[in-house]
Amino acid sequence: MIGIVGAGITGLSLGNFLEERGVPFRILESSSRAGGVIRSSRVEGRVLDHGPQRTRVTPTIAGLIRSLGLEEQVVSVPPELPLFVLRGGRLRRVPFTAQDLLRTDLLSPGGKLRLLREPLTRGFDPQETVGAFLIRKFGREAYENLMGPLFGGLYGSDPGEMYVRHSLAETMEGFGVTRSILWAFLRGSFNRGAAPPAVSFQGGMADLTDAMLERIRERVSLNSPVKDLERSGGSGWLLRTGDGESLECSHVVLTLPAAGAACLLRRQAPGVEERLLRLRYNRLVMVHLAGERLLHGLGYQVSYGEGLRTRGVTWNASALDRKDVYTAFLGGARDPGALELEDEELGEIARREFLGATGCDARVLAVGRTQVPSWDRSWVALDGMTLPEGIHLATNYESRVGIPGRLARARELADVLSAGTSGR
Ligand SMILES: Cc1cc2nc3c(=O)[nH]c(=O)nc-3n(C[C@H](O)[C@H](O)[C@H](O)COP(=O)(O)OP(=O)(O)OC[C@H]3O[C@@H](n4cnc5c(N)ncnc54)[C@H](O)[C@@H]3O)c2cc1C
Known part of the structure; x- marks a missing residue:
């Protein structure tokens, strides 16, 4: 047994x-x-997820969905949806191809040139943090505007406190990165079309x-x-x-x-x-919002230095066809103080910051708290x-x-x- x-x-x-x-x-x-x-719930007829919002469909998950007879309930995230980073008060599209990288306004011309040094840099040291590693390889601008928020957002963590060997090393392996991350990017390893599709289910x-x-x-x-x-x-x-x-x-x-x-x-x-x-665990606040209009995209992460409490927002409405639902994440390792605030105040902060970032006003549906291992x-x-x-x-x-x-x-x-x- x-x-x-x-x-x-x-x-x-x-x-x-x-x-x-x-x-x-x-x-x-x-x-x-x-x-x-x-955990999924229904609030005023809307499906809300209080933990993960979606999963990638690896072959194991595809097999499970089939054997459980869940195919009809699958809701797929359209792979072409843009993902954004909020920087300088504006949403800017995350580049996933070489062309997008050349055009992106997330990096200055100097910041883009700095990326070219990456293939000449060595691999990670056992005691190197993700933050130190990415800054050494790509420069501070690319780290603070792009890579730090995107990678840290997966854990609600501070990449400056995470060792590469515990976290990023496995992610790089998953993307097929052997030596140069930039080279793998240019080869298309980071294209979202190359990754298994992301899905949720009709009831969450x-x-x-x-x-x-x-x-x-x-x-x-x-x-x-x-x-x-x-x-x-x-x-x-x-x-x-x-x-x-x-x-x-x-x-x-x-x-x-x-x-x-x-x-x-x-x-x-x-x-x-x-x-x-x-x-250590990172404590997170999740605020579900009902937005007054449909925004087209997966959502956004907030770049460092924006002075906001929101870390990122998932746009469930367009990603998962969930009516007008948006899910904001606050707190985490870079702002543990957020967890000390009352729910009402957190809801209002999330609503106000979402309006500021997107121009879309919203109403608070639910405020919840959860935690994730920090992998720091x-x-x-x-x-x-x-x-x-x-x-x-x-x-x-x-x-x-x-x-x-x-x-x-x-x-x-x-x-x-x-x-x-x-x-x-
Ligand atoms: C907010 C959030 C967002 C996330 N987003 C994503 C995402 O978008 N995509 C993705 O792939 N992953 C995501 N994850 C990660 C993923 O959801 C979790 O890692 C995973 O669901 C954890 O499952 P688990 O069964 O290992 O642990 P848990 O879900 O923690 O389950 C542990 C169980 O043990 C039970 N338990 C505790 N103590 C006892 C006891 N003494 N006796 C008996 N039972 C006990 C608990 O009640 C619980 O049911 C997210 C996680 C969180 C929290």
């Missing part, structure tokens, strides 16, 4: 993959609902997790917080839940956030507990970490944050567990 703690997308996809492989498992979830940070991202839950419903216990983890017999483990039930397992997979996983490992692996507690310098805590035999982490702080990464990790672990080996 495999015991899985947490029914977010990692726990649910691992359950689905184990089911396909005929491996017995049980998922214990503390909340009354599955999906974890993936929760359509995916709801369907995954449905398929393995009898193996998932909701309202079952795991409170303790102890050794059982020889090499097995016992998971104890809040209501006094216990589950005996040969392997335990922890998919819950770092602080919760640390708590469960306190008695059995105090060294691991101490490491997990050192990982604190990730050195995981260097050389080993887990007790039979305990596995499958989490967005141990492997990639995005949904494709979560599914890839779940599938890899399902293969390891079904082969009866101990894996990592």
Whole structure:
């Protein structure tokens, strides 16, 4: 029996993959609902997503969508939609081709010339941050106007605090960058047509997790917080839940956030507990807005130095055909103070800054708070970490944050567990 703690997308996809492989498992979830940070709601007939807004369709996700019979519910993001960066109070289109790069008004002529030095620069050092690396390669202007906001926006993080080896290195590998990033860009590796398409679902991202839950419903216990983890017999483990039930397992997979996983490992692996507690999370504010008109595009990130609290806005309206919905992100590592403000004030700031950037007035639909692993310098805590035999982490702080990464990790672990080996 495999015991899985947490029914977010990692726990649910691992359950689905184990089911396909005929491996017995049980998922214990503390909340009354599955999906974890993936949560969709309806407000005044509009679909709002309170976690991820969309996912890239890798072959694994395409297979899952097919096997769950979700094809009809898929809403695809048009690949040609422009993405913008707000700089100097104006939205400017992000270049994805060599021609666009020559024409872009996000960089001065000097800033563009500076890019040409990149192929002559060396690769990253183990102790180099993403910020220092990108400035060294492309110059400060390209970093602050383009690369910093776009890359940091993925994590709500400050690239100046993230090591390349923990984050950007894997992204570059994914884009097929071997030596020069500029060269890969000119070859078209960054063209959005080259990337797997991005999608959501008619009822929001929760359509995916709801369907995954449905398929393995009898193996998932909701309202079952795991409170303790102890050794059982020889090499097995016992998971104890809040209501006094216990589950005996040969392997335990922890998919819950770092602080919760640390708590469960306190008695059995105090060294691991101490490491997990050192990982920092970025706290984010999400403000859903109903805009008074349709803006054409994916949305925008805010360049450094604009003096705004908004970090970026997703235009769900045109990206996902979601009526008049726009989702603003505030806070994160570069503005932790935003989280101290009241919801009403945050909603008003998001509305005002959105109006200033786009000229489109809006009404606040919802204000929420969430958090994501920062993947910053604190990730050195995981260097050389080993887990007790039979305990596995499958989490967005141990492997990639995005949904494709979560599914890839779940599938890899399902293969390891079904082969009866101990894996990592
Ligand atoms: C705001 C935001 C925007 C994002 N945007 C995107 C995006 O656009 N595209 C993309 O690909 N990715 C995006 N991501 C990343 C991606 O959504 C997450 O990494 C992924 O959904 C995390 O899933 P998980 O199952 O690993 O963890 P979680 O969703 O955190 O699930 C963990 C589960 O464990 C449960 N749990 C906690 N403690 C216990 C306990 N003691 N016992 C039992 N259960 C417990 C929790 O209730 C939860 O259900 C975003 C994330 C956030 C937060």
